[in-house]
Amino acid sequence: MLLLLLLLPLAAALAMIVAPPGRWPRRLALVIPGLQLLLMVRMAVQPAADLRLEWLPQLGLDFHLGQDGLSLPLVGLTALLTLMAVAATSLETPRQRLFFSLVLITNLGLQGALLARNGLLFVIAFELILVPTTLLIAIWGHERSRQAAIRYLLFGAVSGVVLLAAVLALDLLNANGFSLAYDDMATAVLPEGSKVWILGLLVLAFGLKLPAVPLHGWQPLAYSEASSPVAMLLAGAVSKLGAYGLLRFGVGFMGDTWEAWAPLIAVAGTAGAVYGALNAIAQTDMRRLVAYSSLGHMGLLLLALAAATPLSLQGAVAQVLAHGVISSLLFCVVGLIEAKTGTTEIAELSGLLNPLRGLPFTLGMFLLALIAAAGLPGMVGFVAELVVFQGSWTVFPLPTLGCLFASGLTAVYAIRLFNRVGFGKLDNAKAFYPATTWGERLPALVLSALVLVGGLWPPLTLGWSESVTATLARHQPLIASLPAPSILQELPS
Amino acid sequence: MTVLTAKLTALPPSTHPFAEVVQRLEAGGSMLPDSPENLMQIIGIYKAYAVPMDFYWRDLLYIAERVFLNPLPAFKYFPSQEYLDLPNSYAGETADLRIWRGEAGAHPELLEFMEKGETRRMPKLLHHLWHDRINMEFAEACMDAMFWHQGMGGRFYDYLESDTYKANADRAIKAYFKGNPLMLGLHKLFPEMFLEQVRKLSYYANLGLFWEVMAPVFFEMSDIYDEGGFSGVPAAMDFLVNGIFAVAGRPIYHHVYINGECLEIIPKSEGFTWLYEAALPYVEAVFYRTAPFRGTKSYNAQAGQVPADQADFHYGILYADVFPVGSAGIPPTLLMQDMVHFLPPYLKEIYLQHRRGEEDQLIQLGITFQRSMYNVTSAVIQALRAALFYPLDDPDPEHLLANRRFFESQMDRFLRPEARLRDVQTQDYR
Numbered sequence: 001m002l003l004l005l006l007l008l009p010l011a012a013a014l015a016m017i018v019a020p021p022g023r024w025p026r027r028l029a030l031v032i033p034g035l036q037l038l039l040m041v042r043m044a045v046q047p048a049a050d051l052r053l054e055w056l057p058q059l060g061l062d063f064h065l066g067q068d069g070l071s072l073p074l075v076g077l078t079a080l081l082t083l084m085a086v087a088a089t090s091l092e093t094p095r096q097r098l099f100f101s102l103v104l105i106t107n108l109g110l111q112g113a114l115l116a117r118n119g120l121l122f123v124i125a126f127e128l129i130l131v132p133t134t135l136l137i138a139i140w141g142h143e144r145s146r147q148a149a150i151r152y153l154l155f156g157a158v159s160g161v162v163l164l165a166a167v168l169a170l171d172l173l174n175a176n177g178f179s180l181a182y183d184d185m186a187t188a189v190l191p192e193g194s195k196v197w198i199l200g201l202l203v204l205a206f207g208l209k210l211p212a213v214p215l216h217g218w219q220p221l222a223y224s225e226a227s228s229p230v231a232m233l234l235a236g237a238v239s240k241l242g243a244y245g246l247l248r249f250g251v252g253f254m255g256d257t258w259e260a261w262a263p264l265i266a267v268a269g270t271a272g273a274v275y276g277a278l279n280a281i282a283q284t285d286m287r288r289l290v291a292y293s294s295l296g297h298m299g300l301l302l303l304a305l306a307a308a309t310p311l312s313l314q315g316a317v318a319q320v321l322a323h324g325v326i327s328s329l330l331f332c333v334v335g336l337i338e339a340k341t342g343t344t345e346i347a348e349l350s351g352l353l354n355p356l357r358g359l360p361f362t363l364g365m366f367l368l369a370l371i372a373a374a375g376l377p378g379m380v381g382f383v384a385e386l387v388v389f390q391g392s393w394t395v396f397p398l399p400t401l402g403c404l405f406a407s408g409l410t411a412v413y414a415i416r417l418f419n420r421v422g423f424g425k426l427d428n429a430k431a432f433y434p435a436t437t438w439g440e441r442l443p444a445l446v447l448s449a450l451v452l453v454g455g456l457w458p459p460l461t462l463g464w465s466e467s468v469t470a471t472l473a474r475h476q477p478l479i480a481s482l483p484a485p486s487i488l489q490e491l492p493s
Numbered sequence: 494m495t496v497l498t499a500k501l502t503a504l505p506p507s508t509h510p511f512a513e514v515v516q517r518l519e520a521g522g523s524m525l526p527d528s529p530e531n532l533m534q535i536i537g538i539y540k541a542y543a544v545p546m547d548f549y550w551r552d553l554l555y556i557a558e559r560v561f562l563n564p565l566p567a568f569k570y571f572p573s574q575e576y577l578d579l580p581n582s583y584a585g586e587t588a589d590l591r592i593w594r595g596e597a598g599a600h601p602e603l604l605e606f607m608e609k610g611e612t613r614r615m616p617k618l619l620h621h622l623w624h625d626r627i628n629m630e631f632a633e634a635c636m637d638a639m640f641w642h643q644g645m646g647g648r649f650y651d652y653l654e655s656d657t658y659k660a661n662a663d664r665a666i667k668a669y670f671k672g673n674p675l676m677l678g679l680h681k682l683f684p685e686m687f688l689e690q691v692r693k694l695s696y697y698a699n700l701g702l703f704w705e706v707m708a709p710v711f712f713e714m715s716d717i718y719d720e721g722g723f724s725g726v727p728a729a730m731d732f733l734v735n736g737i738f739a740v741a742g743r744p745i746y747h748h749v750y751i752n753g754e755c756l757e758i759i760p761k762s763e764g765f766t767w768l769y770e771a772a773l774p775y776v777e778a779v780f781y782r783t784a785p786f787r788g789t790k791s792y793n794a795q796a797g798q799v800p801a802d803q804a805d806f807h808y809g810i811l812y813a814d815v816f817p818v819g820s821a822g823i824p825p826t827l828l829m830q831d832m833v834h835f836l837p838p839y840l841k842e843i844y845l846q847h848r849r850g851e852e853d854q855l856i857q858l859g860i861t862f863q864r865s866m867y868n869v870t871s872a873v874i875q876a877l878r879a880a881l882f883y884p885l886d887d888p889d890p891e892h893l894l895a896n897r898r899f900f901e902s903q904m905d906r907f908l909r910p911e912a913r914l915r916d917v918q919t920q921d922y923r
Contacts, residue, residue, distance in 0.1 A: 356819035356853040426816040428916075432923075435849045 016101035029100035036079035148225035159208035166201035210242030213272030223291035228335020236328035266306035273299025273406035312391025313469035351426035370414035380454030537840035543711035545831035553701030593709035628827035703771035733872035743767035815859035
């Protein structure tokens with residue numbers, strides 16, 4: 001079953017070469033993540049056994065796949081967002097076979113990294129994502145897409161090299177012997193002096209991927225210059241690999257050293273949250289606003305990871321899932337608005353809530369995504385942020401307050417944007433916009449439904465990772481002394 | 494064609510920004526370009542407008558004459574059968590001047606709609622509450638605009654301040670509240686209160702009598718078009734000009750029926766006529782001026798968005814932004830909703846082919862209405878030119894120049910950026 005998850009996108013990506021032009025590439029690209037979702041549901045009900053095949057033993061490389069509460073929800077998220085990104089792709093997109101095959105290769109890389117149980121296999125999958133995503137940005141992006149792609153490639157390449165160095169160091173310096181299997185990496189005995197800098201390399205590698213401030217140089221440009229389906233994948237799934245890596249390699253494998261870096265990560269997270277929110281307020285373009293909003297929310301994620309309490313880590317996984325859905329929804333809706341109005345410049349848009357000539361349904365979903373990002377109760381963002389703040393408060397009270405403040409700023413740019421774009425008069429000279437069709441709305445509708453369902457039923461985001469995050473947590477005793485939050489009492493054991 | 498050639502040789506071309514439109518008016522045309530689609534649109538909308546208008550004028554007269562000062566006029570939008578059967582003075586066998594060849598009673602499509610609406614047969618009150626009805630709110634907004642904007646020519650408004658009018662109104666007020674010491678006491682304490690309401694009711698009558706003429710005019714135009722009778726937009730405009738002159742002298746009055754007795758608040762003998770006391774103030778108030786839409790747009794008076802002088806108001810249909818139609822609080826939305834029930838099939842077909850089809854039909858319809866009202870305004874401008882200036886084929890260049898100055902002065906009113914005259918020159922504006 002695990003192998004099938006990877007074979008499906010690989011086979012489909014290859015099949016794209018011989019697929020007849022027209023609608024077949026799109027249909028094929030829709031079927032694959034759909035099947036992955038079904039497999040993921042099956043795996044949730046009946047966990048799949050590890051798959052272990054020897055590959056290059058002299059390099060320590062095994063084809064070792066496995067699932068746990070950390071990887072499974074992200075496998076589902078990746079499949080879902082791939083499906084939504086394909087569904088949100090315009091029928092008029094040029095060179096569709098190449099586009100969808102690159103999307104599927106990205107999916108393959110993501111699923112491979114999430115299911116990998118071998119350090120080198122993870123690095124290979126991690127690197128595999130870089131090339132297709134770079135091409136997706138460069139070929140199907142906006143005016144400055146080449147510049148964005150080059151910057152993304154450079155940051156990504158550095159991230160990959162640093163990660164490879166960190167993984168190799170982790171194993172070469174292991175007193176128990178060289179092994180790249182996760183189980184061995186988790187129990188590696190390292191020289192005291194090397195632990196801090198190996199963890200530093202991991203933080204740098206995954207911080208670049210996430211991205212975390214101040215390693216975010218590629219992000220606003222890449223998110224704003226990529227086409228909407230690609231931005232949905234980048235913000236919703238690809239960047240989340242950074243969080244997954246920090247959790248798996250940083251907190252998981254280097255747990256006893258984590259506290260050395262945690263304060264710095266917490267401060268970086270807070271700074272990123274405030275910086276992202278303030279920049280979002282200042283933006284005049286919706287794409288860049290959503291990009292900075294995404295950057296800000298990565299700050300909350302970093303805070304939760306830094307705190308590394310059972311609750312905060314559970315919140316981090318929830319935030320990964322929630323933000324994956326919300327940011328994808330935001331980019332999906334912005335793409336729809338751009339497709340219909342021809343612009344994402346805030347100053348050029350107004351009155352889109354007009355019931356007959358505007359885009360009221362689309363704007364409605366946009367509002368839903370914005371208030372979900374602001375953490376309004378009843379939305380998936382609230383569940384994740386509440387648990388992050390609850391979990392982080394005891395360890396990093398001041399950074400938590402800073403992130404709370406930044407979360408409040410989300411409402412500022414959300415209202416500002418919505419007020420300018422949604423209300424006011426439609427421009428008589430320009431506003432002959434075509435309506436959105438139900439087919440175009442469908443991906444955003446599905447994501448909107450998930451935003452609501454996740455808000456009303458917290459186990460959807462919190463229930464997956466409870467046992468894994470509790471094991472990973474570094475501050476178990478501290479948290480154990482506090483009364484259990486009510487939200488956790490409702491979770492299935 | 495002969496007229497156009499003679500005029501072109503007599504005068505150099507106009508240098509007005511709307512020179513093309515001026516030239517068209519000088520050739521006896523309309524502000525609206527002559528195209529088969531424009532003709533189809535304006536006639537189609539005249540038909541769709543005339544059916545609710547047939548209800549408007551009947552109910553306006555019902556309110557002015559029967560509901561009168563009812564302090565709780567909850568059923569003012571439910572005219573009695575007597576008013577639905579009221580013979581139109583310009584239709585049917587008994588008409589003094591038969592403009593429409595149809596019957597004098599309420600239009601059959603109107604009666605059918607009042608019975609079933611767009612939903613299904615149910616009690617009138619449920620149709621009303623569901624807004625599955627003719628919306629009188631638009632008619633009242635037009636009446637309010639006429640009442641509120643003053644100094645639009647004619648003697649009607651000034652008459653409402655005269656002692657004769659006050660005495661007639663006072664008599665009617667006392668007769669209406671006879672045996673009601675509370676209301677009579679209020680009238681004694683606040684003598685202007687009911688008087689002002691009666692003035693407003695006089696405008697109900699004024700507008701009702703105006704629309705009583707326009708409904709059969711539009712019905713007849715629709716029938717002529719269906720028979721293939723109009724050659725183009727100018728021909729349709731000429732029909733309107735002829736209609737205006739034919740009924741120009743129609744008396745405007747306000748009678749009220751209290752306990753079976755007819756009291757004349759504005760008697761016919763005062764000599765108020767349709768063209769000067771109803772048609773021209775209506776065009777000025779409703780087509781040009783009106784007021785900012787309440788509800789969705791907040792006009793900032795301190796920022797100069799609402800002019801201090803009422804004559805500078807330019808929110809009428811000739812200037813209106815119809816894009817907000819469909820939004821809450823926009824009165825024309827109700828008019829568009831009224832018209833949409835009676836659209837002829839060929840107009841529905843046009844709307845389905847453009848923009849968002851059925852989804853934004855109300856806005857497309859609003860823009861068609863705007864086009865058609867530019868044609869009606871053209872008819873009024875031509876009628877005024879005929880009444881006050883010279884024939885279009887006048888051999889005297891001085892007279893032609895006077896005509897041109899008149900046309901140019903009329904076009905000056907559309908130089909404002911919000912005027913839609915430029916927009917309606919192209920078919921892309923939908």
